[in-house]
Amino acid sequence: MWGYVNLNFFIIFTTSQGVYPFSTRKCSETYLFHTYFKQTPCFFFLPQMYNTIFFLILIIPLSGYLLEQFLIHLNNKMWSDKLPEKLEGICPEEEYRKSQLYDRDNKKLSFWSSTFNLAIILLMIIAGGFSFVDDIARSFSLNLVIIALIFFIIIGFASEIINIPFSWYDTFVIEKKYGFNTMTGRTFVTDYFKSWLIALIIGMPVLGLLTWFYYRAGAGFWFYAWGLVTALSVFINFFYSELIVPLFNKQTPLPEGSLRDKIEEFADRAGFTLKNIYFIDGSRRSTKSNAYFSGFGKKKRIVLYDTLLKEFTEEEIVAILAHEIGHYKKKHVLVNLVLSVLVTGFMLFLFSLVVDNPKLSQALGAEESSFHLGLIVFGILYSPLSLIIGLITNIISRRNEFAADRFVKDNYDSRILGGALRKLSVKNLTNMMPHPLYVFFHYSHPPLLQRLERLE
Numbered sequence: 396m397w398g399y400v401n402l403n404f405f406i407i408f409t410t411s412q413g414v415y416p417f418s419t420r421k422c423s424e425t426y427l428f429h430t431y432f433k434q435t436p437c438f439f440f441l442p443q444m445y446n447t448i449f450f451l452i453l454i455i456p457l458s459g460y461l462l463e464q465f466l467i468h469l470n471n472k473m474w475s476d477k478l479p480e481k482l483e484g485i486c487p488e489e490e491y492r493k494s495q496l497y498d499r500d501n502k503k504l505s506f507w508s509s510t511f512n513l514a515i516i517l518l519m520i521i522a523g524g525f526s527f528v529d530d531i532a533r534s535f536s537l538n539l540v541i542i543a544l545i546f547f548i549i550i551g552f553a554s555e556i557i558n559i560p561f562s563w564y565d566t567f568v569i570e571k572k573y574g575f576n577t578m579t580g581r582t583f584v585t586d587y588f589k590s591w592l593i594a595l596i597i598g599m600p601v602l603g604l605l606t607w608f609y610y611r612a613g614a615g616f617w618f619y620a621w622g623l624v625t626a627l628s629v630f631i632n633f634f635y636s637e638l639i640v641p642l643f644n645k646q647t648p649l650p651e652g653s654l655r656d657k658i659e660e661f662a663d664r665a666g667f668t669l670k671n672i673y674f675i676d677g678s679r680r681s682t683k684s685n686a687y688f689s690g691f692g693k694k695k696r697i698v699l700y701d702t703l704l705k706e707f708t709e710e711e712i713v714a715i716l717a718h719e720i721g722h723y724k725k726k727h728v729l730v731n732l733v734l735s736v737l738v739t740g741f742m743l744f745l746f747s748l749v750v751d752n753p754k755l756s757q758a759l760g761a762e763e764s765s766f767h768l769g770l771i772v773f774g775i776l777y778s779p780l781s782l783i784i785g786l787i788t789n790i791i792s793r794r795n796e797f798a799a800d801r802f803v804k805d806n807y808d809s810r811i812l813g814g815a816l817r818k819l820s821v822k823n824l825t826n827m828m829p830h831p832l833y834v835f836f837h838y839s840h841p842p843l844l845q846r847l848e849r850l851e
Contacts, residue, residue: 448758452520452775459778460513467502470826470833474498479828481844486821493573494824500569508561515557523760525550525771543606543767544599550771551594559587570681573824578680589642601627609750609766617747621740628739632732636673636689636696644675646698654709658697661713665806667720671696678702683823686712688719688728695723706822711815714807721802727795734791738784745780746773792839797849809850816846 474495478488486494519525532545566583570576604623608616631639640646649655649672662669677685677700684703690696697716704712722728746769749755753764755772803812820827820843827843834842841849 446754446758448754448772448776449520452758452772453517455775455778456513456516459782460509463509464506466830466833466836467506469830471499471502473828473830482827485817485843485847486827490821490824491827494826497569497573497824498826500572501565504561504565504569508558511561512557520759525768526760529759529761529763529765529768539610539765540603540606543765544603546767547602548599552591555587555591575681575683577678577682582679586643593639593642597627606766614747614751617740617743621736621743624739624743625736628732628736633690633694636698637694640675640698644677644679646673646675648672649674649699654704654712657709657713658716661717661807662720665717665720665724667724669695669697669720672699673697674699674701674704676701678705684819686715686719688723691729707815707818710808710811711818714803714812714815717803717807718799718812721799721806722795724802725795725798727799731792731795734788738788742777742781745777746770749773749776786836789835789837789839793841796840796846800846800850804850813847813850816843 478486478491482491528546528549529542531549532542535545536542563583566576566578567580601623605616605620608619608623612619636646649658655672658672659669671690671694673696675698677683682702683700684706685700686703687698688695689698697719699712703715707715750766750769750773751764752769756764756768758772759768761768800809800812803809819825825843829838829842840846
């Protein structure tokens with residue numbers, strides 16, 4: 396008979412008198428076999444675990460997964476064996492077929508990745524895995540902040556380990572198969588270590604402070620947490636290109652020449668002060684092209700991928716950057732930052748209303764309420780509302796993209812931008828015929844055909 400399954404050791408616990416799924420005795424006192432954590436209470440099913448929240452945190456991830464699979468199914472139905480009439484003159488038939496294969500390979504990987512991750516989450520909830528990790532964290536310290544940090548380190552590290560194989564397959568199988576990947580195994584590994592280092596240097600102190608705010612200020616912690624997250628968001632927006640990007644890419648000022656002159660000339664004509672123009676070695680990792688702006692005020696910076704410089708004309712590059720300048724001129728970047736701050740404050744406020752509810756931790760099989768377990772449960776419960784907020788922000792984002800395109804149409808040349816968008820979509824094997832419902836749920840940018848129609 397089955398008592399419970401220990402996720403770390405896959406040991407089945409039984410007794411001569413049968414199964415005691417609701418026992419509160421120690422492993423060494425109750426079971427025939429026990430783990431190495433003899434002094435740590437076992438994680439198994441408690442009566443109070445089966446509350447409404449327990450079933451909600453099972454239903455919500457499963458519902459989200461099923462919704463995503465339905466959207467993917469609709470999207471796949473948009474493919475055809477022949478080049479659609481709407482794409483004639485935009486995408487060569489061979490590239491269209493290649494984009495279908497690329498999309499299908501990515502969707503297959505996404506299916507296995509999301510299915511496996513869903514199974515792990517459900518198993519962790521049902522088998523009391525989060526409670527077990529909480530017990531491990533408590534075995535190291537009595538300090539509540541340190542317990543929370545150890546808990547998040549274990550969960551975060553385990554999550555990364557689980558998903559590394561999927562990331563590796565994506566990079567070195569799919570991306571390589573379609574001619575995109577240029578990354579070496581060494582770069583892949585060092586990127587992961589650098590990301591973990593950033594998470595430890597920035598993420599852990601922030602999580603530690605959030606936890607400390609809660610245990611010091613109680614439910615009112617949300618206001619202090621909001622201030623901290625806001626300050627961090629503003630700081631990252633200002634200094635991302637100066638502090639984070641150099642860890643992964645080499646940035647070089649764009650040398651004097653025709654392209655720089657054309658960019659600065661347009662920026663001056665548009666009333667946009669710009670002196671920091673850089674290019675980075677994006678070709679170290681991928682052949683895909685990109686460009687972005689970062690920072691505010693004197694920290695504004697244009698960053699061009701070297702692949703963009705190699706494969707696009709100077710006029711096309713200026714058109715792409717004119718689109719980004721349009722976002723700045725129309726205050727989209729500032730408004731997005733403000734909206735992000737407001738949504739974060741709203742989320743933290745909602746969390747403060749329920750964080751003290753012991754049923755959150757009980758739903759994960761824990762007898763003792765805690766900030767970190769409450770955060771895990773709230774993150775799942777909040778996801779439907781997060782989806783709704785995401786839909787709204789996607790609608791706003793798509794409108795902003797049209798507005799930035801109009802800025803190019805009014806101030807530069809819409810035909811050049813249209814040509815650049817076509818080239819980007821074909822080169823990157825973008826899905827040019829997505830299902831409208833898939834676009835509604837997922838796209839922050841309008842599909843190519845809609846943008847080209849508005850640019851005419």
